[in-house]
Amino acid sequence: MEMHQIPCGRFIDPFTDFGFKRIFGTDANKDILIDFLNVLFEGERQVRDLTFNQNENNAQLSRFRKAIFDLCCTGADGEQFIVEVQRVRQEYFRDRCLYYAASLIRDQVGAGAAHWKYDLKPVYLVGLMDFCFEDSDNDHYLHEIRLIKKSDGRVFYNNFGLTFIEMPGFNKTEAELVTELDRWLYLFKNLSKLNDIPIGLTKPVFEKVFRVAEVCNLTKEEKMAWDAYLKAKWDNENSDAYAREQAIKEGMKEGKVEGIKEGKLSIARNMKAKGFDIETISEVTGLTPAEILTA
Template identity: 70%
Template sequence: MEMYEMPCGRFIDPLSDFGFKRIFGSEANKDILIDFLNVLFAGERYVADLTFNQNENNGQISMLRRAVFDLCCTGADGEQFIIEVQRVRQEYFKDRCLYYSASLIRDQVEAGITNWKYDLKPVYLIGLMDFCFEDSSQDHYLHEVRLMKRSNGELFYDKFGLTFIEMPRFLKAESELSTGLDKWLYLLKNLSKLDKIPAVLEETFYDKVFRIAEVCNLNQEEKMAWDAYLKVKWDNENSMDYAKKEAMREGRKEGREEGVKEGMKEGMQTGIQETRLQVARNMKTKGFDAETISEITGLTLEEVRNA
């Protein structure tokens, strides 16, 4: 059997579950998340401080409807932020984001309270997407959704917002980075591909991000977790490629042109889905959580649980 060393870059991927939580999800590094949020909101809201919250809220109907966030935190003034990273297209992603946001709004009323005046704290969700909405245009990667008056476009309610960032549509080169948001999005999209620190990001604040993200600074346990993530990711990609090739071979055996098209389509769909399920089963036996498995395989959480 041919042995080979898995390729590994200098920096971890900040849009992976492991990388995102390592860079943004710890008390010691919350200044990084605060800066990102303040750059993103650009004066609409100023975050002075943050407290990290639990990343799971239970729904009222059943445990199957629990909300599991990538990151949830509360600002110094009580405002709440959900940051979601979604690597693969999901059919009901917008619905899920609304449900997550609504769960934080719902939970602001304390059980047993008799004289609540509906004074809600602001709730914002930020979705970092490694795919694009089907109805978005090529030149728009930032979607800031607010409650507006349809008649005149004026803001109706200033304590709720959804912000979606389509990372594939952010195409600026290093020489084109002019704003703080440009630099953050370039860093998030390209960090794992860099072998040196770009001159435009040679600032004291970004130095901390690079130190945290550098693979050589991971402890043994973190390095094992990162290697395990990479191995599953590459195995999954290789399996997907193999399944597609096999599906194409099966499709060709159907004979006629229409048969080839249908055979390729059906064979590819069946082969890819079975491969995803097998990868999910393998990851479950290795102790990966359902959200990470869903991120890597593209399966829904329900499909992961039933695999």
């Protein structure tokens, strides 16, 4: 099947690297991200404006691993936000997010600063997850982590925070949406499945999301990139299904694991040969960057 003939839904998926960055990661659409952040941090922080930063943050020493963000931006008051979208469960996702956020704190002092007073600007990381932490409660999908005093639970330092949103735990229907955050999360979870725009999502910022995310509004190059992503994703799913089926037929538990892994490695090799970046390949296959590089 030719790429331009690949069937897909009306709207792109915001949980893909392509979809998320198209909707939230450009200057032309920064009002969308500002609205979402203001809804998420309501009562804690008001974002007036945003400037997008480079997505790669090099460690001060070469032996330390650099941080590569999905989105990193700075507010008008100097506050910094990292937004990470994670579709596949990772063993050290929490650790990675903490490392990313800490790297922005570390880099607030210049190498030659002689009289810095440790006046840190706020740093927040938002993790949008298409999976749940293993220790999560079924009805608790929003995790807001702040530095608190263990003795009484009061906030000790309010300029650093991690917020994780487990999308599988959000199960409200359109009729059950009450808050603006409800509407945002419903949009995140259901955008790629919608054929019609829900009546409850007619706020101007949501209308812009639908306009930006509509497949028919993609340029020829963007449509080719989106089709290539879908084809790679389906190839991976078919490879996984085939590997599982063969492993079951053979009745070999170890062979099952090895078959699935080899299928993913094969997809990774094909995607590398076609010029896909490591982040996209990792998102599609669930492999780590190290596994992809050595595939």
